[in-house]
Each structure stands twice: as structure tokens, then as C-alpha cells.
Amino acid sequence: MEEFPDELPSLYDSDNEISSSKHKMKKEKREAYWIKTKESKRQTRKIKKQEKKQRAKNRIPDTHSKENGMLNKRDHKRFLHEKGLQALKSGLKICIDLSFEEKMSEKEISRLAQQLGRIYGYNKKTEKPLHIFLTSIDQSGFFFKECTRINQGFQNYLWDVCDESYTELFPKEDIVYLSPDSENVLFTIDPEKVYIIGGLVDESIQKKMTYYKALQSGIQTARLPIDVFMMNGDRKGNYCRILTVNQVLAVISEFLRTEDWRQALSSEVPKRKGLVLKPLENVSS
Incomplete structure (x- = not known):
């Protein structure tokens, strides 16, 4: 008679062994x-660490290195400082006329202060920095x-802060006041001239304030050639030709770099603003 073992192997035990093995x-x-x-x-x-060390060995702190993004933070800061000093010596002279403080609300004054900060940030990084004067500024005033x-x-920005007006600093025949209301279009920029931008944020849109100021001072005026090269586009916008102080300066700076108004x-x-460039055949100078 065949004898059976006391305990038969469990199928569950076999499955558990397989599962454990797979796990x-x-x-x-x-x-x-x-x-x-x-x-x-x-x-x-x-x-990457080795490559970084190699780049550091090859790094040359000059304009070419800066353009290639290779300057370290300290060298880049020194480079921008040197550019700012050079602008004070040979950059195109731009005056921000700050004689309109009494014409603005505190909110408008704060907005103008913000725009000056943008101007400084833009100018120190641009290829051809401008020599900026802040004129008729009351250093004890709210602005x-x-x-x-x-x-x-x-207080440490690299520009000239002056209590005097632009007419006290420069000969009248060398001054051109940039105003959107001028009858004269600015096609060329003369490096020997001094260009004035009205330091004004006017939410109430008081007409021709900078234009009348220039006439009273007896100096030339000119407007940016926005109407010459641009027109209303199809997209929705306010189509306004009046630019903020920092936008005017940026346009001038970009023109100096490219020599191309378009x-x-x-x-x-x-x-x-909804403005677009006119087709070349529609541009008349």
C-alpha cells in the first residue's frame, strides 16, 4: 500500500516563492x-565642472567676451561701469527736462521716477550709451x-544731475527739444546737438506742454518720425503717437545703433499701441 507524506506541498507556498523571487x-x-x-x-x-574651469581660464574681460555672455558678475559690473564713464565723456547728450513737477500729481511723479529707473537700466546696457542730464531738478523736492x-x-547713477535748466547749460543754437507736437521731423541725429526730452507724465493729456515750453525758451523743436514710418494696424490699440520718456530715449538709442528709423x-x-510699419513704397520723407 502506497504511503503518503504527512504534509503535502502547498500550491500557495510555491506561488509565494515565485512572487518573492520576482520581487x-x-x-x-x-x-x-x-x-x-x-x-x-x-x-x-x-x-561640466572641468568645462567651467576651462572657460574661466580662457575668459577675457572685454567687449567680445561680454557679448558672448562669458563675463563673470564682477567683471560684467566693472565693464558696465566703464561704459557709463565713457558715455559721460563722449555719448550723445540727452537732457531730461524735469521742470514740470508742479504740473503733475503725486501719482504721475511716481510714474516718472519709475521711468527714470528704466532709462538708467536700459542706457547702461545699450551698445552706445547716452550722456544723460537731469535738468531743473529740485533735490529737496518730492520728485x-x-x-x-x-x-x-x-544718487550713485552715472548721469549728471543739475539744478540748472538746459538753456543755462548749453547754447540755445545747440539744443533741439523733442516734442510730439513739433512741425519738424527728426530724420538725422547730430552728435554735436543736445536733445531734450520733456520729463512729463500727463494723464490728463494737456496739449503741447513741451512744445510751448520750447517756444518760450526760443529753441528748435523736432518730433520722432513715427507718422513717417508707421501707421495704424489692424490689431486693436490706442494708436497714440505719444511715447513715455523711457520709450523716446530707447528709440533714439536704437537708431544710433542701427541708423535705421524703421x-x-x-x-x-x-x-x-497698434502701430505697424508702413510699406516702403508708402514712406515719404
């Missing part, structure tokens, strides 16, 4: 993948205090 294999695979990935990342970091409150380090205006006139 162990998966775990070993995960660990192997993790080790391999960790080693790969370590090698990548090592290579100057707003400038120092809003713009960190304002490019300067297209680049710096805000798209929200």
Missing part, C-alpha cells in the same frame, strides 16, 4: 539602475525723494 529580481534591477544613473550623473557633473525711494542707488521704431514702440 527580488525587480529590486535588484532598480538598485542596479539607480547605481548606474548616479554614476552617470556624477560623471556629467565632473565634466527727487521719489526717485531715491523707488530706484536703489539713485527698425528703431518697430523695436521700441510698444505693440499695444
